[in-house]
Amino acid sequence: MIDETAEEIAGMQTHSSSEVAIKAARALKSVADREFPSVGDYKRSLERNSNALRRANPSHASLHNTQREIVRRVDETDTDTVGEAKQRTAEIIDEVIERVEQGKSAAASRLADLLGDRETLLTHDYSTTVLSAIETAVEDGGEYTVYVTESRPRYLGRKTARRLAETDGVETKLVVDSAAGSYLPECDRVLVGMTCIVDRTLHNRVGTYPLAATAADSGVPVLSVGSGAKLIEGGFRFENEHRAASEVMREPADGFEIENPAYDATPVELLDRIVTDKAVIDPASLG
Missing domain, CATH: 3.40.50.10470 (Translation initiation factor eif-2b; domain 2)
Known part of the structure; x- marks a missing residue:
């Protein structure tokens, strides 16, 4: 899903940068659909996929900032299991999306x-x-x-x-x-x-x-x-x-x-x- 979303983002020329950032944040949740042997492996995959989404549109600062924030906050989270890390990722993404939407309003x-x-x-x-x-x-x-x-x-x-x-x-x-x-x-x-x-x-x-x-x-x-x-x-x-x-x-x-x-x-x-x-x-x- 990440590759498809990155390709779609690259072509979203009629959308505001905030809309692009929100779409990318939601797409990042799909990383949690995979299985990982450790929390470290999950966090590294999250960062790789986030980088792919950021590269899809390097002109949008809101995309850049929201993706970096999500990865940073997840990385700083002390979790014992992959399941806990995934749940915390979803919570952080929801918080970021809500803030972007509220900021526009x-x-x-x-x-x-x-x-x-x-x-x-x-x-x-x-x-x-x-x-x-x-x-x-x-x-x-x-x-x-x-x-x-x-x-x-x-x-x-x-x-x-x-x-x-x-x-x-x-x-x-x-x-x-x-x-x-x-x-x-x-x-x-x-x-x-x-x-x-x-x-x-x-x-x-x-x-x-x-x-x-x-x-x-x-x-x-x-x-x-x-x-x-x-x-x-x-x-x-x-x-x-x-x-x-x-x-x-x-x-x-x-x-x-x-x-x-x-x-x-x-x-x-x-x-x-x-x-x-x-x-x-x-x-x-x-x-």
């Missing part, structure tokens, strides 16, 4: 609290946390006009637009990525998710950097939202993914190359606030 609620009752927003790509924040704010009586960039080449913004269109209290407008600058002057703020923040750099879906730079030039604040676990202090090196050229252009590229990075890097100086489940952070305060 808490970050969304904190962002919703920052939104006014009547605002014009712009969002990029597909962030379940951003969507939850807007929906929560609507439930509290807010009404919003939301511009959504298509997020080419995978057009994940269309998925965002469809979901927002089903939300009463939201007027949704889909625009091509290159048109964002034309509508930013109408906006009160820009909302984006986060894959991770490492070394004062926000790594997020490609297109975030030019959007943040244009918003800064237009004087429109940019807020990035996500679980606090995505702010990395050390032990993680972000690796970008380069997607298939066919996503950009289906016909053959004769005489030229097609570059298709999945993520870009935005200096946190271009952000107004970073919103997590634990706090609203001034980017200037990050070390």
Whole structure:
């Protein structure tokens, strides 16, 4: 099951990093389905399989962090039998999954609290946390006009637009990525998710950097939202993914190359606030 899940995770390009982390954590439980002669053998197998899951998507810090935490906590657990180690693993995995889910929800609620009752927003790509924040704010009586960039080449913004269109209290407008600058002057703020923040750099879906730079030039604040676990202090090196050229252009590229990075890097100086489940952070305060 681990190999199949690792392959699936490698292809989960339309899912949030938190969803990927949860799927990997659940998959790690399958190690307990095997028989092991000793606790040490079980723990070594758990670590090997966890490493395989982490390698499946090296760009997702939440996947990296949750897998390392599970393995570390199990390794530190003093158990006499393999059965006890397996049971403790299941308990730790359930705790980690619950914390990830609660972190997403808490970050969304904190962002919703920052939104006014009547605002014009712009969002990029597909962030379940951003969507939850807007929906929560609507439930509290807010009404919003939301511009959504298509997020080419995978057009994940269309998925965002469809979901927002089903939300009463939201007027949704889909625009091509290159048109964002034309509508930013109408906006009160820009909302984006986060894959991770490492070394004062926000790594997020490609297109975030030019959007943040244009918003800064237009004087429109940019807020990035996500679980606090995505702010990395050390032990993680972000690796970008380069997607298939066919996503950009289906016909053959004769005489030229097609570059298709999945993520870009935005200096946190271009952000107004970073919103997590634990706090609203001034980017200037990050070390």
